[in-house]
Amino acid sequence: MVSFVVGLVFVGAVFPKLVVENLILFLTIAIVVVFIALLLWGFVTGGDAKIPDWMQKPALGVIILAVVIATLWALGVEGNVFDLLFRQTWSTTFWTNTAFIAVVILAIALVLRGGKSS
DSSP states (O other), X not given: OHHHHHHHHHHHOSSHHHHHHHHHHHHHHHHHHHHHHHXXXXXXXXXXXXXXXXXXXXXXXXXXXXXXXXXXXXXXXXXXXXXXXXXXXXXXXXXXXXXXXHXXXXXXXXXXXXXXXX
């Protein structure tokens, strides 16, 4: 499957070497960020000093926030985060798609919750 996708990238892209380099850089950073998040989550939930179940969701929220802040810091994002998130060429499309996905997830959750209570 991986070779099929890589083959399609080389056939369909104008500059396949640039596409592959960008994909590899992105995936490497994504793997490191996910590894660190899972490592922190393992520290919180595993071992002998296990936290209560009611504290696991807030702890997960703190871990996600810490990983996002650390990633932004490591990427060298300086200045106003508002400018980074809302005043870029890609931000309108990104936030429109994010809102659409959130509405779809909310609708699915409401439909599934309504079906279980009947």
